[in-house]
Amino acid sequence: MVKRGLLAAGHYRRTLRRSRFPGVVVLCYHGLRGDDTPAGAMAFENLHVRESTFDAHCRVLRDMCDPISLDDWRASMAGRAPLPPRPVLLTFDDGYRSVLTLGAPVLKAHGLPAVVFVCSEPAERRRLVWFDDLAAREGEDAVEAWKAHPYGDWLKTCAANTHAVADDDPRALLRPDEVGQLSRQPGIEIGSHTARHAILSQATAAEQRAEIEDSRAAIARWTGRPVRAFAYPNGRPRVDYTATTSSLLDELGFDSAFTTRRAFATPDEPPLERSRFLMLAEVMAPELAHRLAYAWPR
Ligand SMILES: [Zn+2]
Numbered sequence: 628m629v630k631r632g633l634l635a636a637g638h639y640r641r642t643l644r645r646s647r648f649p650g651v652v653v654l655c656y657h658g659l660r661g662d663d664t665p666a667g668a669m670a671f672e673n674l675h676v677r678e679s680t681f682d683a684h685c686r687v688l689r690d691m692c693d694p695i696s697l698d699d700w701r702a703s704m705a706g707r708a709p710l711p712p713r714p715v716l717l718t719f720d721d722g723y724r725s726v727l728t729l730g731a732p733v734l735k736a737h738g739l740p741a742v743v744f745v746c747s748e749p750a751e752r753r754r755l756v757w758f759d760d761l762a763a764r765e766g767e768d769a770v771e772a773w774k775a776h777p778y779g780d781w782l783k784t785c786a787a788n789t790h791a792v793a794d795d796d797p798r799a800l801l802r803p804d805e806v807g808q809l810s811r812q813p814g815i816e817i818g819s820h821t822a823r824h825a826i827l828s829q830a831t832a833a834e835q836r837a838e839i840e841d842s843r844a845a846i847a848r849w850t851g852r853p854v855r856a857f858a859y860p861n862g863r864p865r866v867d868y869t870a871t872t873s874s875l876l877d878e879l880g881f882d883s884a885f886t887t888r889r890a891f892a893t894p895d896e897p898p899l900e901r902s903r904f905l906m907l908a909e910v911m912a913p914e915l916a917h918r919l920a921y922a923w924p925r
Pocket of ligand 1: 720721820824860861
């Protein structure tokens with residue numbers, strides 16, 4: 628309540644306009660949900676931000692910060708143009724269809740760039756991602772348990788046995804033609820999130836390479852563009868991926884990769900291990916403004 632009043636009174640705007648971020652604020656979204664979708668209708672629903680909440684987030688980012696594209700960031704790293712004082716990059720993991728149907732119009736209306744990281748295999752086969760499939764049948768705890776299994780077991784038991792999903796299901800991923808369509812919206816870049824959302828630390832180097840290369844090839848085919856950005860599934864450094872993973876990305880020509888380490892992406896960070904702030908559905912616009920102005924660790 629207090630934060631809502633502070634936002635309405637322009638307090639966060641004044642504070643932010645006087646400030647300079649120590650690095651880029653990279654926001655990690657997943658899917659979006661229509662305002663009329665009933666609560667409790669899907670697993671992991673806190674990862675699917677309400678459409679109106681997302682619109683309010685975008686307003687805060689546009690009015691109080693300096694949204695950038697990944698190309699703007701690349702240009703600054705190459706010394707061509709400095710970053711603005713409060714740079715923010717929006718990212719979306721997994722490749723949910725709602726990013727196109729609900730998110731893209733909002734991004735366009737506010738003129739905001741974004742990067743969308745797609746899991747190519749369930750997108751192409753029109754299947755649920757393994758964790759959405761498993762959570763629907765056995766609950767979210769079963770998903771946590773399976774993240775600790777070796778890749779081969781997981782592939783055979785979870786990733787190879789997912790169910791078909793209808794395009795209008797909020798858990799559906801983008802269709803291949805829609806990945807292409809989204810990539811053509813100005814400011815939007817498509818990156819890889821592996822083929823099947825594999826926990827790469829559980830896989831051999833050859834298995835990791837196949838997960839990364841398969842998704843890179845599919846997305847390049849669908850968009851007609853080279854794929855240079857990557858997001859590590861689950862994303863915790865040294866837990867969900869290893870130094871081997873980052874070397875593979877380097878070898879395969881990726882120039883930017885994103886973790887879920889919760890921090891500003893400072894200039895001294897390796898470009899293949901960028902930090903991000905996870906965005907959940909429960910974070911309303913005043914809370915986002917508060918975090919941007921004060922709460923996120925400097
Ligand atoms: Zn993911």
